[in-house]
Amino acid sequence: MLSRRSDALATAIVLFVTPAFAHPKLVASTPTANATVPAPAMLSLSFSEKLVPRFTSATVTMTSMPGMAMDKPMAVGAVAPAFGHDGKTLTLKPAHMLTPGAYRVEWHAVAADTHRTSGAFAFQVK
Amino acid sequence: MDDPLIVAVRLGLYLTIGAVFGISLFALYGLPPAGARAFPLRAIVGFGAGVGSGLSALGFCALAAGMAATPLAELKADDLRAMVGMDGIGQAWEARTLALAALVALAPLVRSRRANAWAGTLFGAVALGSLAWNGHGAATEGQFGNVHLVADIAHLLAAGAWLGALGVLGLLLAKSRRGTTAEGVAAAHRALEGFSVAGTIIVGTIVASGVVNTWLLVGPDHVRGLADTLYGRLLIAKLALFFGMVVIASINRYRLTPALAAATHDPRGALDALLRSVAVETTTAIVILALVAWLGTLMPPSAIGS
Numbered sequence: 288m289l290s291r292r293s294d295a296l297a298t299a300i301v302l303f304v305t306p307a308f309a310h311p312k313l314v315a316s317t318p319t320a321n322a323t324v325p326a327p328a329m330l331s332l333s334f335s336e337k338l339v340p341r342f343t344s345a346t347v348t349m350t351s352m353p354g355m356a357m358d359k360p361m362a363v364g365a366v367a368p369a370f371g372h373d374g375k376t377l378t379l380k381p382a383h384m385l386t387p388g389a390y391r392v393e394w395h396a397v398a399a400d401t402h403r404t405s406g407a408f409a410f411q412v413k
Numbered sequence: 414m415d416d417p418l419i420v421a422v423r424l425g426l427y428l429t430i431g432a433v434f435g436i437s438l439f440a441l442y443g444l445p446p447a448g449a450r451a452f453p454l455r456a457i458v459g460f461g462a463g464v465g466s467g468l469s470a471l472g473f474c475a476l477a478a479g480m481a482a483t484p485l486a487e488l489k490a491d492d493l494r495a496m497v498g499m500d501g502i503g504q505a506w507e508a509r510t511l512a513l514a515a516l517v518a519l520a521p522l523v524r525s526r527r528a529n530a531w532a533g534t535l536f537g538a539v540a541l542g543s544l545a546w547n548g549h550g551a552a553t554e555g556q557f558g559n560v561h562l563v564a565d566i567a568h569l570l571a572a573g574a575w576l577g578a579l580g581v582l583g584l585l586l587a588k589s590r591r592g593t594t595a596e597g598v599a600a601a602h603r604a605l606e607g608f609s610v611a612g613t614i615i616v617g618t619i620v621a622s623g624v625v626n627t628w629l630l631v632g633p634d635h636v637r638g639l640a641d642t643l644y645g646r647l648l649i650a651k652l653a654l655f656f657g658m659v660v661i662a663s664i665n666r667y668r669l670t671p672a673l674a675a676a677t678h679d680p681r682g683a684l685d686a687l688l689r690s691v692a693v694e695t696t697t698a699i700v701i702l703a704l705v706a707w708l709g710t711l712m713p714p715s716a717i718g719s
Contacts, residue, residue: 310712341495342480397480399500 310404311336311343311396320408326386327412330379336398337374344368345379345394350409352388360391385412416479416710422472423706426465426544427572428699430509433461433516434541434570435577437533440526443578443607447600448585449526458533459520465540466513472547473506505546512539541573542566547709557629564625571618572702578608578615579695586691590684598673598680605670605687612662619655635714644711651704654697661694 315333318324332345345368348360364382371378377394390412395405440454477496478485497503516536523529545565585604589597631639631648639645669690673683 339480339495339499341491395482399502401476401480401499401502403480403482 310400310402311338311398312404313394313396313406313408316392316408318410321410323411323413325413326384328380328384330381330392332377332379332392332394334375334377334396334398336396336400338370338377339397339399340368340370342397342403343370343377343395345377345392347379347381348391348393349385350389350391352386363390387412416475418485419472419475419479419710420703420706422468422475423547423709424703425468426472426547427569427702427706428576429461429465429468430513430537430541430544431569431573431576431702432580433458433465433533433577434537434573435575436461436580437530437537437577438574439578439581439608439611440530441534442611443604444581445600445603445607447596448581448604451588451597451600452581452584454526454533455520455523455529458516458529458537462513462516462520462533462536462540466510466517469506469509469513469540501546505543509540509543512536512543516540537573538570541569544569560625561629564622564629567618568622568626571615571622572698574611575615575619576695576698576702578611579691579698582608583688583691583695586684586688590681590688593681593684598684601684601687602670602673605665605673609666609670612666616659616662623655630713630715632715639714642714644708644713647704647708647711651701651708654701654704658694658697658701661690661697665690665694 311334313332314335317329317331318327330345330347347363349357349363350360351357363385367380367382369378369380370376377396379392388411389409391407391409393405393407395403397403436454436457440449440452444452473496474485474488474493477492478488480496481488481492483489483492497507513536516532519532520529523532545562582601582604585597585601589601627648631645635645640649665687669683669687673680673687676683
């Protein structure tokens with residue numbers, strides 16, 4: 288009886304507590320990581336936590352284009368970051384239509400727990 | 414260690430603000446009049462609050478620099494503005510800054526010892542309690558968020574009360590050891606007696622709030638693997654040191670303090686023993702606070718793998 292009650296309590300506590308400590312993690316993105324897609328008008332990154340806009344951003348670089356060797360990745364000009372209503376989504380609008388090739392998105396994010404996390408993913412435009 | 418500067422600043426905040434609160438509180442409940450005259454409360458509170466505000470500002474900038482990933486020297490005003498605007502941590506910093514500024518401003522103005530003790534206790538409690546938002550206490554969301562914050566604040570206040578009492582007792586013992594007047598020894602003895610009940614309440618509060626915090630931060634599922642993580646090993650070291658402090662405190666209370674009362678002719682031996690024991694207890698307390706300062710920058714086990 289007692290053990291069942293404490294099990295239930297432990298479960299309740301773990302349920303309530305576990306998500307809150309997490310650093311912001313990328314849970315989904317458009318385009319999805321490693322996907323090949325038509326040129327997107329908008330990139331969106333969904334995180335697990337509410338973000339602090341000042342300390343959260345992302346950059347997009349082109350890492351290769353078909354039939355042409357690239358010495359180094361090329362930054363995609365003027366991506367304006369914006370945040371969704373829930374505060375958990377970062378959207379980037381490329382200034383120009385993305386031309387076919389491989390791209391890499393590098394992000395860094397800070398949530399209420401004050402830890403800075405970062406990551407990257409790639410996608411292809413066909 | 415992620416950032417030694419942040420850990421050092423956190424330790425400095427615990428020490429200075431904890432001492433301001435604990436010493437003022439002790440002056441209210443445990444300091445006999447003879448001891449109070451020998452004790453420069455006003456200077457200690459004013460100075461402690463001044464150093465505390467400097468450290469608080471530095472810590473705030475260091476944290477903002479860490480989040481912006483820029484060197485401290487290149488921190489922008491907008492970074493700080495964003496920090497102040499952050500829920501919880503921003504308001505806590507504002508409250509701490511105001512409380513410490515009030516103490517710095519009041520110290521030269523207020524001459525009454527009692528008024529200073531009250532100011533140091535109340536504003537000190539605000540400043541010390543606000544440090545809960547710097548740690549993991551504020552990171553729990555949902556129904557248990559408030560439980561965790563309250564437990565963290567209780568833990569901080571009780572620890573500050575203990576630290577402050579040790580500081581006062583150490584100073585009184587050192588003073589009476591030097592002069593060894595009957596009055597000084599009696600004052601030291603009364604202060605030690607005065608701490609005996611408070612000490613029990615403090616230890617009880619620390620244990621109870623510590624259990625709640627450990628439950629929330631470590632979690633029942635992670636107890637078995639505690640020694641596998643750095644966080645767990647530091648926590649185990651902290652608990653062992655805390656247990657040591659309780660043992661030393663018991664020896665003080667049940668053996669050394671009665672021995673001082675009994676040694677009416679030559680109290681020097683009893684004073685030396687007490688002074689040594691309070692010094693060891695204080696050193697242990699500082700090491701524990703250093704571990705706490707470090708622990709607060711690490712991921713607790715309940716967060717890993719979530």
